[in-house]
Amino acid sequence: MKLKGDQTTARAMNRRLILNLLRREGPRSRADIATVIGLSPAAVTFVVADLLEEGIVSEGKTVPGLTGRRPIPVDINYEHALAVGFKLMVDSVECVATDLATNPVAAMRVSLDGHDPHKVADLLASTVPELVKLAGRPDAKLAGIGISMPGVINHEQTACVRSYRFKWDNVPLASLVATRVHVPVWLEDDTNAYAIAQQLFGLGRQHRNMAVLAIGVGISCALVIDGKLYRGANGAAGKFGHTLYEENGRLCECGKRGCLMAYHSQISMLRRWREATGHEELGLPELSGALASGDATALALVADSGRALGTALANLVNITDPEVIVAGGEAVSLGDPFLTPLREALAARTFRTAPPLLPDWEDNSWARGAAALVTQKIFDFESSGGITDIASLASVMTAGSSSAA
Ligand SMILES: [Zn+2]
Known part of the structure; x- marks a missing residue:
């Protein structure tokens, strides 16, 4: 007898395989996906139906070919949600809103006066609605926030264990921001976040x-x-x-x-x-x-x-x-x-x-790296990452109980 837990795990794994294939290779038909990954066509159809319903993938147009109808390609819907990335530097923060392929749709820089963790969290939280407004996508959903900074970050990606440049010890910055914005927030060392962006969509893709x-x-x-x-x-x-x-x-x-x-x-x-x-x-x-x-x-x-x-x-x-x-x-x-x-x-x-x-000659890779923390959760992890409506950002500055993943 198959346990429910096994089925959930298998489904999550198939979902991850399919999303990562589409990210690396671009649009593919269900039949192609099944062949490349080695899954049954039924299993692929099942997972793709879920992803379509969630809006994470979309169907492309069938291109008429010489030999009749071609299969409908499926691709990741990178427009589905926005990710916000913050790169913390000693005296300023580079802020970016991106699509799920980490393409920037809005960017700004705010100055940082001091490193008091609560004030830093207030500043980041207050910047989110501004970025979303700047992006001009009022109907988009916010998938989450990624923050990168120089330092040692815990495995849960919630706290800065030590940063010499910020003089921080055990600062739970992701949780501090999550209680203000109510979306999942992840924290990462800046070079690690940059590497994730390179791996997902940059020079390290292959x-x-x-x-x-x-x-x-x-x-x-x-x-x-x-x-x-x-x-x-x-x-x-x-x-x-x-x-x-x-x-x-x-x-x-x-x-x-x-x-x-x-x-x-x-x-x-x-x-x-x-x-x-x-x-x-x-x-x-x-x-x-x-x-x-x-x-x-x-x-x-x-x-x-x-x-x-x-x-x-x-x-x-x-x-x-x-x-x-x-x-x-x-x-x-x-x-x-x-x-x-x-x-x-x-x-x-x-x-x-x-x-x-x-x-890498691109100027904006670093803030994109922070946003990539969000995208990575969607591609590599079991859940789709607690996507939230932009409309709910009206309550951004109120305290709440949501915590980082
Ligand atoms: Zn040293």
């Missing part, structure tokens, strides 16, 4: 093993292993910037000395360039300009950081063997003077062939 390197204020590296984000035993995997670069060296934000990011994050490169030139006011645009005009000091400094990062990255590659490395963050904009020495050092120190390093 890869089951990849490293996602982020070089900005800090340096970190999210790992997707066998198709899953690797978060480690304590959610602290990928803190690549805190690997040792120089014994007893410069002080890092983590309190230890000599970390890689204390020398070679984009911020650290700028600081070293200012020290070398004696000009305190110089920023990233000036550094890019100096590189473009062939300034020897700037070129040498950026090449030095490229080599150091390439060497460190080779250690990571030798341990995890990724198919590709996606590189993002402000430092990527430094271009070839930075990336060529990085690739050369990576190739020189990799045990076998170095994987291709793919720079």
